[in-house]
Amino acid sequence: MKIFPVFLGMRGCPARCVYCDQDKISGAPDLDLKATIAQIQDFITRNAGLPKQIAFYGGSFTALDRDFREKLLGSVLEVCDSFTSFRISTHPLFVDHDILDWCAKWNIKTIELGIQDFNDEVLKQSCRGYTGKQAWEAAVRVKEKGFELGIQLMPGLPGWSPTSLAENHTRLLELKADLLRLYPLVVIRGTALEKIFHAGQYKPLDLDEAVTQCADYFPIAEQVRTRIIKLGIPSNIDAKEIVAGPWHPAFGELVKAELIARKVLSINPQEEAATLSREEIRMLKAHGGKALDKVQKWFEHNT
Numbered sequence: 001m002k003i004f005p006v007f008l009g010m011r012g013c014p015a016r017c018v019y020c021d022q023d024k025i026s027g028a029p030d031l032d033l034k035a036t037i038a039q040i041q042d043f044i045t046r047n048a049g050l051p052k053q054i055a056f057y058g059g060s061f062t063a064l065d066r067d068f069r070e071k072l073l074g075s076v077l078e079v080c081d082s083f084t085s086f087r088i089s090t091h092p093l094f095v096d097h098d099i100l101d102w103c104a105k106w107n108i109k110t111i112e113l114g115i116q117d118f119n120d121e122v123l124k125q126s127c128r129g130y131t132g133k134q135a136w137e138a139a140v141r142v143k144e145k146g147f148e149l150g151i152q153l154m155p156g157l158p159g160w161s162p163t164s165l166a167e168n169h170t171r172l173l174e175l176k177a178d179l180l181r182l183y184p185l186v187v188i189r190g191t192a193l194e195k196i197f198h199a200g201q202y203k204p205l206d207l208d209e210a211v212t213q214c215a216d217y218f219p220i221a222e223q224v225r226t227r228i229i230k231l232g233i234p235s236n237i238d239a240k241e242i243v244a245g246p247w248h249p250a251f252g253e254l255v256k257a258e259l260i261a262r263k264v265l266s267i268n269p270q271e272e273a274a275t276l277s278r279e280e281i282r283m284l285k286a287h288g289g290k291a292l293d294k295v296q297k298w299f300e301h302n303t
């Protein structure tokens with residue numbers, strides 16, 4: 001599926017979450033509708049006859065003023081072909097039955113919910129404005145109405161614990177979402193979280209912890225055929241805007257290297273040999289070769 005992303009900044013959000021600055025995260029300027037439509041038209045022409053989506057990211061799409069939404073989608077539809085549908089990212093509090101009927105009418109096929117966590121205490125400390133139950137019910141409604149469901153989770157939110165992590169694993173197994181994005185939390189300059197961090201009241205995950213937590217989601221997602229489509233916040237954020245936390249420009253590759261290392265470590269070296277592709281070996285060696293060190297140390301102790 002070809003996807004053309006449109007970033008809406010924090011438009012429509014009911015409140016600002018403690019950690020969020022979408023403008024810095026996306027690295028995108030304010031929406032210029034005329035220029036965006038021209039780019040979409042070009043995208044449609046280049047991908048004529050192929051299935052594709054125009055994706056609205058970055059804000060809470062269904063919380064936007066209805067006239068604005070309809071004007072936006074109406075303008076985009078004028079340049080779309082019959083192979084094009086819409087994908088939106090939105091807030092769990094703005095997906096009631098009426099809104100979902102509206103989405104279906106406007107050719108929205110995929111809905112990604114910024115759930116971030118299913119644990120009540122974590123949600124409260126992040127000022128998300130809903131409970132785990134509300135998030136769960138919103139996701140179920142989206143699925144039951146026949147949309148492709150994506151969920152976004154943020155490892156390392158304030159108040160997280162091994163218990164909240166286990167709760168997220170369980171919900172993921174039960175929900176059987178189609179898509180999952182994992183955005184380990186980083187502290188962005190100018191956010192409320194930065195103040196909390198400087199006051200010593202928040203300790204971000206370190207890079208290894210974030211890689212481990214994300215890698216742990218893979219076997220769970222595989223069990224229920226949930227596709228992990230993104231690891232780490234977009235790499236086009238200006239690194240100077242990150243005050244602390246597990247940011248790495250190739251975070252996804254670090255998680256994939258960890259998964260390859262785990263695959264090697266799962267064999268019994270007395271009985272079988274590990275077979276790795278060239279690409280897997282490259283990944284183990286990449287970014288300082290930490291994953292390769294892990295494998296080598298393990299072999300030194302176990303063979």
Ligand code: SF4
Pocket residue numbers: 009010013014015016017020021022058059060091114
């Ligand atoms: S995290 Fe999502 S809901 Fe919260 S302010 Fe940012 S874009 Fe809005």
